[in-house]
Amino acid sequence: MTHPYTLVQSKKKNRYFVDQKTKKITVCHPLLYHFLELKKNRIDVREWISQLPPGGFEIPECGTFCSEEINYYYQKYLFLEQNGHFDSGEKEELSEVLLTADAVRYALANTNQVVFECTDRCGMKCKYCGYGEFYTDYDSRENKILDPETGKKILDFMTGLWNSPSYKSYQNKVFVSFYGGEPLLNFPFIKEIVTYSGNLPLVHNRIRFSMTTNAEFLDKYMDFLAEHDFNLLISLDGSEENNSYRVLQNGKPSFPKVLANVKLLQEKYPDYFKRKVNFNAVLHNKNSVSEIFHFFKTEFDKIPRIGALNTSGINPEHIETFKKTYVNVSESLYNSEDYSLIEKEMFIQLPNIQNISMFFNQCNSLHFNNYNHLLTKESNNLRFPTGTCIPFSQKIFITVNGKIMACERIGQHFGLGKIDENGITLDFDEIANRYNAWWAKLKKQCSACYNSEHCLQCIFYLDITGDNPVCNGFMTPEDHSKHIASYFNYLETKPGLYDEILRKVIIE
Amino acid sequence: MEKQYWLYVESYVYISIKKISALFYNSYSGKILEYLDSPEIVELAKKLNSTRNLRMIKVNQQVLNIPRIREFINRLRSDFMGDLLDCDYSEGKPVQFPPVGKIEKDVKYLKRDKDRSIGEDIMEYFSGLTVYLNNSCTNHCPFCSTAFKQFPCCTASPKQTELNLEQFESFLEPVETNRRIALTVAGGDIFAYSRFDALLKFLSRLSYSKTFLIHSLNAFKHLSELKMLSLPNAALDILITPVETETVESTLKQVVEKISAISIPARYSFIIHDESDFEKMETLASLLSIDDPAIHVFYNGTNRDFFEKYIFIDRETIEAEKPSLKDIYSRQVINSAFFGSLTIRETGQIYSNLNRRLHGNIRNESLYEVLVKELRNGQSWRHTRSKIKPCKDCLYESLCPPVTNYNYVLEQYNLCNMFP
Numbered sequence: 001m002t003h004p005y006t007l008v009q010s011k012k013k014n015r016y017f018v019d020q021k022t023k024k025i026t027v028c029h030p031l032l033y034h035f036l037e038l039k040k041n042r043i044d045v046r047e048w049i050s051q052l053p054p055g056g057f058e059i060p061e062c063g064t065f066c067s068e069e070i071n072y073y074y075q076k077y078l079f080l081e082q083n084g085h086f087d088s089g090e091k092e093e094l095s096e097v098l099l100t101a102d103a104v105r106y107a108l109a110n111t112n113q114v115v116f117e118c119t120d121r122c123g124m125k126c127k128y129c130g131y132g133e134f135y136t137d138y139d140s141r142e143n144k145i146l147d148p149e150t151g152k153k154i155l156d157f158m159t160g161l162w163n164s165p166s167y168k169s170y171q172n173k174v175f176v177s178f179y180g181g182e183p184l185l186n187f188p189f190i191k192e193i194v195t196y197s198g199n200l201p202l203v204h205n206r207i208r209f210s211m212t213t214n215a216e217f218l219d220k221y222m223d224f225l226a227e228h229d230f231n232l233l234i235s236l237d238g239s240e241e242n243n244s245y246r247v248l249q250n251g252k253p254s255f256p257k258v259l260a261n262v263k264l265l266q267e268k269y270p271d272y273f274k275r276k277v278n279f280n281a282v283l284h285n286k287n288s289v290s291e292i293f294h295f296f297k298t299e300f301d302k303i304p305r306i307g308a309l310n311t312s313g314i315n316p317e318h319i320e321t322f323k324k325t326y327v328n329v330s331e332s333l334y335n336s337e338d339y340s341l342i343e344k345e346m347f348i349q350l351p352n353i354q355n356i357s358m359f360f361n362q363c364n365s366l367h368f369n370n371y372n373h374l375l376t377k378e379s380n381n382l383r384f385p386t387g388t389c390i391p392f393s394q395k396i397f398i399t400v401n402g403k404i405m406a407c408e409r410i411g412q413h414f415g416l417g418k419i420d421e422n423g424i425t426l427d428f429d430e431i432a433n434r435y436n437a438w439w440a441k442l443k444k445q446c447s448a449c450y451n452s453e454h455c456l457q458c459i460f461y462l463d464i465t466g467d468n469p470v471c472n473g474f475m476t477p478e479d480h481s482k483h484i485a486s487y488f489n490y491l492e493t494k495p496g497l498y499d500e501i502l503r504k505v506i507i508e
Numbered sequence: 509m510e511k512q513y514w515l516y517v518e519s520y521v522y523i524s525i526k527k528i529s530a531l532f533y534n535s536y537s538g539k540i541l542e543y544l545d546s547p548e549i550v551e552l553a554k555k556l557n558s559t560r561n562l563r564m565i566k567v568n569q570q571v572l573n574i575p576r577i578r579e580f581i582n583r584l585r586s587d588f589m590g591d592l593l594d595c596d597y598s599e600g601k602p603v604q605f606p607p608v609g610k611i612e613k614d615v616k617y618l619k620r621d622k623d624r625s626i627g628e629d630i631m632e633y634f635s636g637l638t639v640y641l642n643n644s645c646t647n648h649c650p651f652c653s654t655a656f657k658q659f660p661c662c663t664a665s666p667k668q669t670e671l672n673l674e675q676f677e678s679f680l681e682p683v684e685t686n687r688r689i690a691l692t693v694a695g696g697d698i699f700a701y702s703r704f705d706a707l708l709k710f711l712s713r714l715s716y717s718k719t720f721l722i723h724s725l726n727a728f729k730h731l732s733e734l735k736m737l738s739l740p741n742a743a744l745d746i747l748i749t750p751v752e753t754e755t756v757e758s759t760l761k762q763v764v765e766k767i768s769a770i771s772i773p774a775r776y777s778f779i780i781h782d783e784s785d786f787e788k789m790e791t792l793a794s795l796l797s798i799d800d801p802a803i804h805v806f807y808n809g810t811n812r813d814f815f816e817k818y819i820f821i822d823r824e825t826i827e828a829e830k831p832s833l834k835d836i837y838s839r840q841v842i843n844s845a846f847f848g849s850l851t852i853r854e855t856g857q858i859y860s861n862l863n864r865r866l867h868g869n870i871r872n873e874s875l876y877e878v879l880v881k882e883l884r885n886g887q888s889w890r891h892t893r894s895k896i897k898p899c900k901d902c903l904y905e906s907l908c909p910p911v912t913n914y915n916y917v918l919e920q921y922n923l924c925n926m927f928p
Contacts, residue, residue: 170627
């Protein structure tokens with residue numbers, strides 16, 4: 001089997017060899033690096049050495065190397081090669097790994113989150129809303145609410161799976177989550193589901209609750225939320241100016257009402273607020289990472305999550321406005337005057353730290369998910385193509401229209417099943433076949449992509465329903481080398497980061 | 509200006525430091541560099557091993573002129589364990605990725621996070637089970653009362669007890685029937701188990717691999733019944749004591765022929781305790797055409813010399829074994845010899861290891877509870893040399909194989925010639 005390796009030269013002109021598949025990374029002496037370049041260009045290194053003039057070999061900016069040095073690094077090159085470092089510069093075809101119905105069922109039985117779209121109603125009309133004018137990939141909003149009986153049927157179904165031998169954990173927490181629209185506009189549903197969840201005959205796990213809310217109606221329901229210890233994620237973009245895209249249905253700013261409600265919650269339930277309340281801010285052209293950070297730090301002593309606008313499913317009619325509104329989180333961070341402070345405080349909440357943390361894990365041959373991986377051979381760790389999650393491995397999402405989906409953050413035309421008066425329809429074989437068919441469309445690109453081993457691209461953010469979807473994350477050898485170099489550049493300027501990430505970042 | 513260099517150690521090299529001694533192990537070649545009582549080298553090793561330094565430190569000509577350091581660096585370079593890079597080759601410090609082990613679902617992380625549970629993925633860890641059906645047997649083997657604590661072996665006792673089959677079935681209820689669990693069925697004489705037919709019916713529904721552990725004398729006694737063990741994924745492990753070759757030969761011959769005729773995969777395990785046993789075993793295996801016999805060395809309390817000769821490990825053993833970095837890390841966090849396995853005695857008592865504390869009884873403990881208890885307290889699955897003396901003070905702590913039952917039975921952890 002062959003696999004590609006990447007040669008990287010950092011901004012500081014250090015040289016590295018990286019093979020993400022075998023997780024072998026080596027800092028290279030200039031001579032070793034030169035041999036690897038020769039090998040990549042299909043030049044026989046031994047023959048090349050035999051033809052060198054007696055005066056040695058000069059590498060610009062590094063000097064001239066004598067035959068003794070050349071021979072030493074050739075021996076080292078052979079030693080590393082014998083130990084699987086650089087088998088070939090060729091890219092291999094992606095292994096055929098197919099999703100099975102059993103794998104989908106197992107993922108669902110072990111899912112830790114059930115998310116209900118309680119309603120498609122909302123008291124706000126945010127300019128960039130995922131169900132608003134920028135996007136086309138959602139079911140039409142018709143002021144619907146989810147019926148508690150539907151929620152109960154789903155929970156009964158999940159209880160059966162959670163109590164089955166397919167469930168692999170014990171005393172684990174599973175979340176029942178409420179999403180919208182604005183979920184508090186269907187409070188009867190929430191109340192009934194919370195009560196019902198408390199009486200489920202669960203054997204192996206315990207239920208917790210979570211909710212994403214715009215906080216417009218928080219004053220009415222905060223007692224209930226605090227009493228049931230909800231994990232609360234409040235959507236707020238920063239100060240009044242920062243938050244000006246978040247307006248009420250009548251066009252008036254939502255900020256005064258929301259701020260007052262959140263302050264009331266903090267005052268009335270200080271301990272709950274400290275433990276369970278977090279904020280999610282959307283970055284756009286009316287705020288910045290720095291402004292968002294300082295607002296939440298000052299007002300609530302909280303570190304918010306900051307996300308960029310979703311770039312998939314954009315309505316072509318509004319593409320120009322979207323482009324003006326969109327801001328990249330890393331760019332905004334780097335433009336901050338107090339960039340170092342923000343990075344230190346926000347740390348893993350920032351996408352650049354998340355990315356480098358992911359890279360470290362991918363390159364650390366001793367990084368494992370659980371103990372079992374210590375006992376298996378690396379060759380057994382085949383992965384599914386792209387960075388798409390196995391359906392239901394993270395959560396199950398029920399829309400207000402009864403669609404069953406793998407995630408709330410993807411277009412609603414990707415329903416995998418349904419719940420209606422006839423019960424739950426989930427065909428695991430069909431789901432597996434659909435995923436395999438989608439992956440098959442990308443196989444050629446994935447096989448040629450130099451980042452395929454560590455791809456994070458979710459297929460639902462591509463035009464996967466078309467015949468020839470184009471992957472936004474595709475990398476040529478050159479792209480990949482630049483991509484990897486950016487991590488080395490970062491680490492060379494902040495060498496303490498490796499240690500800090502290893503100590504602080506735990507992936508659930 | 510004085511010349512400066514980046515000194516680094518390769519990421520495939522394992523560094524062990526204890527007090528004023530250090531060891532560098534090349535996981536590719538198996539080569540070990542050992543520096544005992546070497547404060548200068550230990551100081552360098554500590555700096556190189558620090559994740560904050562990313563295995564890369566700056567040294568100047570003055571440092572390189574110190575003979576011991578010069579010699580150390582030369583050895584590192586000649587074994588391709590590290591190198592010097594002229595600082596002029598680049599405009600700043602290069603980086604290495606030190607091999608730092610991390611398990612996201614490590615018990616230490618799960619314990620400290622209130623929102624998580626030690627039970628995460630717990631059922632995936634359950635991979636092996638030995639069940640004793642009874643303790644009745646008419647043979648009078650000399651090793652009967654002790655060998656089963658050293659290696660897979662039957663055992664009998666005058667106080668007759670049998671496994672409660674319903675409790676056993678109920679204990680395994682949470683396990684998917686299609687899981688790959690290695691089940692070993694032992695006794696006593698398993699054929700004397702009063703519920704044997706019902707047990708086989710139950711086992712036939714499971715896709716576990718099933719190994720029936722049978723003493724050769726019992727196999728001989730039940731020749732005609734061996735066929736009933738032909739379940740899916742079943743195999744036999746026939747235990748043999750090569751006492752007097754002639755007496756064993758005639759009975760064993762018939763056992764081997766019978767097993768061959770009914771086509772059940774079988775392993776023949778010889779229990780030996782000295783060199784003469786070993787010779788008898790070779791003769792017997794050759795006479796009966798037994799390929800690749802398994803050998804269980806039995807410690808009888810008087811054959812320590814035999815153990816020292818054949819079981820003790822030394823530095824050459826490790827260099828020849830060439831443990832990978834993954835093996836080394838695994839030895840730091842789990843005991844791979846025991847991880848995932850449980851034993852149920854005929855009384856229903858549950859152990860993660862028969863030499864360790866009792867976990868409970870299938871009568872009143874669920875499988876989940878037992879698994880969580882074992883993972884939490886780590887008395888067997890996570891019993892590593894880092895937790896025991898003298899191993900935890902030894903440079904070879906993580907290079908040595910995991911703690912075994914021999915360590916428990918001999919009450920000595922350093923069955924080695926490195927930290928005698």
